[in-house]
Amino acid sequence: MDAKEFLQVYRAGRKVFSNIDLVGADLQAIDLHKIxxxxxxxxxxNFANSKLCRANLTGADLSYSNLNSADLHRANLRYANLKGADLRNADLRGADLRGANLSWANMQDALFEGAQMTNVNFYNAKK
Structure with a gap:
């Protein structure tokens, strides 16, 4: 499924896309809360400026993704792969990041208040 087809299905009301392949998709500045x-x-x-608050991203591969200024507050990112991701200015307040891989991620000016971060891999992450 490409980004255009995904958006058509999403806008028709579907909210569950577990195991979907959207490698390299451009989904910037889109409201995807609770997906x-x-x-x-x-x-x-590319999820720059997208709204992913309260999204279920458990075990998702978001490596090298652009999440610059994304709204991820209260998102479930348990065991997510965020290696090399651009999380500058992202809102991760109250997010569940337990067991996530944030190695090599750029987290400058990201908000983490209240986030659960047990067993997170921060190897070479830029804070």
Whole structure:
């Protein structure tokens, strides 16, 4: 499913997209709150300025994705792969990041108040 087809299905009311392949998709500045992207493949996707608050991203592959200024507050990112992701200015307040991989991620000016961050891999992350 490409980004255009995904958006058509999403706008028709579907909210569950677990295991979807959206590698490299351009989904910037889109309201995707409460979506279920659990175990989705979305490496190198562009979610800049998107609203992903309260989204289920458990086990999702978001490696090298652009999440600059994304709203991820209260999102479930348990065991998500965010290696090399651009999280500058992202809102991760209250997010569940337990077991997530944030190695090599750029987290400058990201908000983490109240986030659960047990067993997070921060190797070479830029804070």
């Amino acid at each position: 279920d992207f659990s175990h989705a493949l979305m490496s190198k996707a």
